[in-house]
Amino acid sequence: MNRKTTLLLALVLVLMLPLALRSGSLASEVLIYALAALACNLLLGYTGLLSFGQGIFFGLGSYTVALLLTRLALPTPLALAGAIAVGAAGAALVGAMAIRQRGAYFVMLTLAAAQMFYFIAYTATGLTGGDNGLLDIPRPASMDTPWKYYAFVAVIFMVVFWLLLRVTDSLFGRTLLAIRDNEARATALGYDIKRFKLQVFVISGAITGLAGGLHAMMTGIAPLSNMEYHTSEMILVITVIGGTGNLLASVLGAAFYILLADWLSTLWPRWLLLLGVLLIVVSTGMQRGLWGLCEAVVSRAARLIRRRPAGTAIDADGGST
């Protein structure tokens, strides 16, 4: 699929959400987690890095926006730029440590970093509000309703999506695929893969920080839970369910997860159990995720359509004899 089609499909999705949903907050939440999943997909799908630390950057983004808006009363764009910068800086720090190792040890290091940042946030009550989080984050009057805020998030989402399409199509993005496929060969060809991993980590952290900032503005609070391990896990689950290696897959995953969670949680408080079942199905049976499922359905449909004219021709022949 080329870049324009992908961008168009993303736009269609963004325009469809207000038609399909009654809550503007829910729609905003879908796009915000889609941003976080896109950033995670860049690591997991394009580079082969399984990071349990995405919640760190999400939380950092939330706190940064909260602090910049409440204490310094900065304009919204500057506050979000701050979230991007702090997310990137956090990722540079965590990344520089974690990419020293590969495989299981890399995963453990991101997990360790997630725990550390969580407890730092928990302890630094002066800055983060500790267990209570930061409250009363203001939103400008121009975004005072959920749907106005959705429009704001949607514009940011489309810009980031377009940027990420460029990144994944660039020399850098193509080299990431090579690193994902075969690190040893990539090194032997002359690539310093640690630099590539660090760079992709920083990009991922910046976008996740932005998502965290947008989330804080949406809910009006920056809770400790945004920094929690559970947030990392949720971002990963969304990415895996959607499917790795394609950007639209992450958007699909986010829409699916957020809307399913919203629906199931009204039916049954233990709905996360069902999500576990779904994750087992995806991990064992459909590793290309929902996106892979969609692709399979579309290609089968295309084959059926192509076969049908031939079939009717045979029927016509049979009728004439």
Add this chain to the structure above:
Amino acid sequence: MTTAPVLIEAVDVVKRYGSFAALGGVNLAVRRHTVHSVIGPNGAGKTTLFHMLTGTGSVTSGRIVFDGHDVTREPDHRRVQRGMARSFQITSLFPNLPVHENLRLAAQGVRPRQALDCWRPPTGERACRDVIDEVLARIGLQRQAGTLAGVLSHGQQRRLEVGMALAARPQAIFLDEPTSGMGIDDLDDMKRLIRSLRDRHTVVLIEHNMNIVMDISDLITVMQNGRVLAEGLPDQIRADDRVRTAYLGNMITGGRA
């Protein structure tokens, strides 16, 4: 030919793994535009020597000089920029990427900083079309350019393996058993390919097929137990008694004598 200037030099290279000395002081001088083969029984230290020369591993002591520069402490990805390229004994490609993308990545590896560019796609001059087309023709995979590397036949993968080294346009090419696991029909193609490399490159070759080694080598170094046992022209090696007794017996004659 033997008076050509030296491109690669190993001086007293020692590599220890714990108390085991995989290389016990190896000296090697590879001259420009030659095919220099390294042979020896399994465990002689050939591949370890390769790793030391290309920077995949670091030496315990000794020096590696390449093109007049001491590269002993340089990691492998830096040595690529100096003009070293290698192929792997066990095929090591990007299986989920097409053949031409495998080669483009290999060609780009010489200028890895450019590959940090997040904005521009690999089009125009960044596509390295000329190099890719030339290498594809050389390894005879023009028709497979769009095929995923992972679904090529074994013989084709072995040729792509060599092509990846070629695409970097290196001064020196290190080939680690390029014919391993190859069918008998593909051997002659590979032999011709390696011999043709000498014009523009310097080739260091590890190979078990004595027929190929004896036919295309300018100089042969025989290793045993992490040391150099003998060095000489193919005919000298074939006639060397020490080599005969220590190594392959009559296999060394390449089926001729």
